[in-house]
Amino acid sequence: MLRKGLAIAALGLALVGGPALAAGSQKEPRTVDWSFSGPFGKFDRAQLQRGFKVYREVCAACHSMNLMSFRNLGQKGGPFYDPKYPNPNDNPYVKTIAKEYEVSDIDQETGDVVKRPATPADHFPNPYPNEAAARAGNGGALPPDFSTLSKARKGGADYVYSLMTGYGTPPAGLEVPSGQYYNPYMLGDVSAFWKGEGYAPKGGFIAMPPQLTPDKVTFDDDTKSTISQQAKDVAAFMAWASEPKLEERKAFGVGAMIYLTILAGLLYVSYRRIWRNVAH
Amino acid sequence: MSGHSNYVPKTGFERWLDARLPVARLAYDSLIDFPTPKNLNYWYTFGGILALCLGIQLATGIVLAMHYVPHVDHAFASIERIMRDVNYGWLVRYMHSNGASMFFIAVYAHMFRGLYYGSYKAPRELLWILGCVIYLLMMATAFMGYVLPWGQMSFHGAVVITNLFGALPIIGESITTWLWGGFAVDNATLNRFFSLHYLMPFMIAGVVILHVWALHVTGNNNPTGVQVQSKADTVPFHPYYTVKDGFAIAVFMLMFAAFVFFNPNALGHPDNYIPANPLVTPAHIVPEWYFLPFYAILRAVPDKLMGVLLMFGAIAVLFILPWLDTSRVKSLRYRPTTRMYFFIFVVACFILGLCGARLPDEHVIPGLKTFQLLDADLNSMVWLSRFATAYYFAYFLIVLPVMGLSETPLDQPKSISEPILSPSAALPAGAAASPEKRG
Numbered sequence: 268m269l270r271k272g273l274a275i276a277a278l279g280l281a282l283v284g285g286p287a288l289a290a291g292s293q294k295e296p297r298t299v300d301w302s303f304s305g306p307f308g309k310f311d312r313a314q315l316q317r318g319f320k321v322y323r324e325v326c327a328a329c330h331s332m333n334l335m336s337f338r339n340l341g342q343k344g345g346p347f348y349d350p351k352y353p354n355p356n357d358n359p360y361v362k363t364i365a366k367e368y369e370v371s372d373i374d375q376e377t378g379d380v381v382k383r384p385a386t387p388a389d390h391f392p393n394p395y396p397n398e399a400a401a402r403a404g405n406g407g408a409l410p411p412d413f414s415t416l417s418k419a420r421k422g423g424a425d426y427v428y429s430l431m432t433g434y435g436t437p438p439a440g441l442e443v444p445s446g447q448y449y450n451p452y453m454l455g456d457v458s459a460f461w462k463g464e465g466y467a468p469k470g471g472f473i474a475m476p477p478q479l480t481p482d483k484v485t486f487d488d489d490t491k492s493t494i495s496q497q498a499k500d501v502a503a504f505m506a507w508a509s510e511p512k513l514e515e516r517k518a519f520g521v522g523a524m525i526y527l528t529i530l531a532g533l534l535y536v537s538y539r540r541i542w543r544n545v546a547h
Numbered sequence: 548m549s550g551h552s553n554y555v556p557k558t559g560f561e562r563w564l565d566a567r568l569p570v571a572r573l574a575y576d577s578l579i580d581f582p583t584p585k586n587l588n589y590w591y592t593f594g595g596i597l598a599l600c601l602g603i604q605l606a607t608g609i610v611l612a613m614h615y616v617p618h619v620d621h622a623f624a625s626i627e628r629i630m631r632d633v634n635y636g637w638l639v640r641y642m643h644s645n646g647a648s649m650f651f652i653a654v655y656a657h658m659f660r661g662l663y664y665g666s667y668k669a670p671r672e673l674l675w676i677l678g679c680v681i682y683l684l685m686m687a688t689a690f691m692g693y694v695l696p697w698g699q700m701s702f703h704g705a706v707v708i709t710n711l712f713g714a715l716p717i718i719g720e721s722i723t724t725w726l727w728g729g730f731a732v733d734n735a736t737l738n739r740f741f742s743l744h745y746l747m748p749f750m751i752a753g754v755v756i757l758h759v760w761a762l763h764v765t766g767n768n769n770p771t772g773v774q775v776q777s778k779a780d781t782v783p784f785h786p787y788y789t790v791k792d793g794f795a796i797a798v799f800m801l802m803f804a805a806f807v808f809f810n811p812n813a814l815g816h817p818d819n820y821i822p823a824n825p826l827v828t829p830a831h832i833v834p835e836w837y838f839l840p841f842y843a844i845l846r847a848v849p850d851k852l853m854g855v856l857l858m859f860g861a862i863a864v865l866f867i868l869p870w871l872d873t874s875r876v877k878s879l880r881y882r883p884t885t886r887m888y889f890f891i892f893v894v895a896c897f898i899l900g901l902c903g904a905r906l907p908d909e910h911v912i913p914g915l916k917t918f919q920l921l922d923a924d925l926n927s928m929v930w931l932s933r934f935a936t937a938y939y940f941a942y943f944l945i946v947l948p949v950m951g952l953s954e955t956p957l958d959q960p961k962s963i964s965e966p967i968l969s970p971s972a973a974l975p976a977g978a979a980a981s982p983e984k985r986g
Contacts, residue, residue: 454830517808
């Protein structure tokens, strides 16, 4: 009987195996052993802080993060969470970081547009005033917003890591258009630009030039600042920005699974007992 | 809800209530005392699971609607705000989005069970048809719900599906304009989809009441397909089936929870976390997994109108199924040849689901090119979906009508009790007849 129940569950799982999409033309992302993967996963606080530094010093020049506020940095599960400050708006780190940014506001006396230092309640300011400006500054391409980017790509953090470290000399025979860069992990189709032998290589063109170089960001915890390290850390940071409640969710989930397992066990025992004398 | 009632009001209040509005009697007759065949297996627990799914979707959906903003400029951010800033919003939202998938897993298991044990046959034709109505409403509700986050797949999925109606001659264009509330999928479309997405679950709940009512008039079918003949064939619903359904629900919830807590986006498409942009079309537009078989049928036909008709026909054929199956025997247990065709039918449904997720030109067996026939590449997903589509319809329109007339069924038991009252399974001497009454 139990076996049948499991078979039903397996049927459901087999059914959901379907939507695994047709393999695109891009290379499968390399897998990284993330601290936040698995049912007991948690973000590595130090890694999130390093990742935030990479974001702030490299990515934020072009990429917005519209759905995030400074206060998010200090909330439970965030890079600067401190149990002493349950309200992240009180967190001194967060306050200091926010103060270093300038945001627009309206002067309530005069109605003029003014600049003022940000508070933890403010959103991360957008590097460009509007989409047209962002495109104009990046050769027509729009740098995607970071808020949900990690979960908006197949492969998630693995993809971000692979893309950031995937730049290299394009294969001989590939004519890379000016202002574009070849990356094997980018979704796309380069066959129109392929003059070499056989099939065109996997991957696509991306308007973002390679960003990470060794020691571009100095990590405060003396972690060696390699390209791979920077990419890993910023990918972890982006995964957190996409799913800031991941730790709460997984911790809740472990409790829920234990509860449901005990409940199912008790119900099964009750079932056997109640049906004991019924031939069926 | 009908027939004989064993309810005896015990207190003065119950007697007072029973003389005015016998709700306690209704609950007692349908949930406690209801005589249920004692041989129902775990495939029969999906009815209860589905009731729970509907309840979860309603409860979480009502909370989500308190925070969601049905406007093209705010919908995407409002969903993310629910997941980031609303207390346990991530739980409510992920339960709702994964709950839709769980709902469909359960409904497909429920439907396959009905097909296998002949639960659509007389006297349960209306019960089956009401179920089909629920399924149709579920599909409409799920489709509109998927549009609400206003991500890339939401938007372009809505464009593709609403454009299907444009394939209808003469009236098609007017219908799509009417559905959209304008000349493109836009704010008016999102608004009406939200309104209908909130309305339809209550329509489902209404039809569910009729479905359960019809069930309680005819009584449950059972794996033998033989009608209940005496009290020896049945047990009261409570505690026998409350505990069995309860156990199945707990196991189902374990699977549900595994998705919600540890892999909440596994069943969705990553592109739906990109805000909708009418000017950028995703590389591959795919519907949610539960629509993939129908999507494959749609794409199996080169002509758009025929594809649309065939896709709707795939659901319409379910409505006339009670009159397509000519056999007098309900359960496929006693129809070995038809049973074989049934299992092929299940495989065909899975194949259609697989084809719906792949590109039509993609090879079924990679690297194999020997299946070229004239200009048709038989080793392609589109051809696989054509074969599977043909089988899907053949099962209903040819296999069931013909097999019912030509197949000689195996001997059926005379009653539900008969096959299980073998000497080894018979009641031990002196066993309590009603364990529910013991401590």
